[in-house]
Structure formats: C-alpha cells, structure tokens
Amino acid sequence: MTTSKSSNKTPDREGNGSRVIPMDENTQREFIKNMNNIIQEGLVKLSQLKYSEEKQE
Known part of the structure; x- marks a missing residue:
C-alpha cells in the first residue's frame, strides 16, 4: 500500500483520495x-x- 508524505494518510480502496487514520492517545502524545x-x-x-547577526553589526 502506498502512503503519502503524511504517514498517517493512506489512499482508500476506491481511490478517492486519502483518509486520516485516527491516532491513539499514546501516539498522539508522542507526536x-x-x-x-x-x-x-x-x-x-x-x-x-x-x-550572531547582531554581533556582526
């Protein structure tokens, strides 16, 4: 299965774009x-x- 750059989105089976997979609480905290x-x-x-820019002036 291919995934987009956003790792929690995957194309749905019908090819209608992507769907967001909900994160569990621990995954959300870690994120x-x-x-x-x-x-x-x-x-x-x-x-x-x-x-450093201010020092150079």
Whole structure:
C-alpha cells in the first residue's frame, strides 16, 4: 500500500483520495512531544542566528 508524505494518510480502496487514520492517545502524545521538540530546536537556531547577526553589526 502506498502512503503519502503524511504517514498517517493512506489512499482508500476506491481511490478517492486519502483518509486520516485516527491516532491513539499514546501516539498522539508522542507526536505532539516530537513536534514541540522540533519547534523548540527551530526557535533556538533562530535566536542563535539573530544573535550572531547582531554581533556582526
């Protein structure tokens, strides 16, 4: 079965696009934790970049 880039979507049997497979509570918590980590890492990198740009001025 092929999946789209979003790993929780799969084409339905009739080929009518994709359907979302609901996550159980633990999977949802893990997903949110991972997203928060990614966002936090991005904010840290952004603040480091801004700080290095301010130092150069």
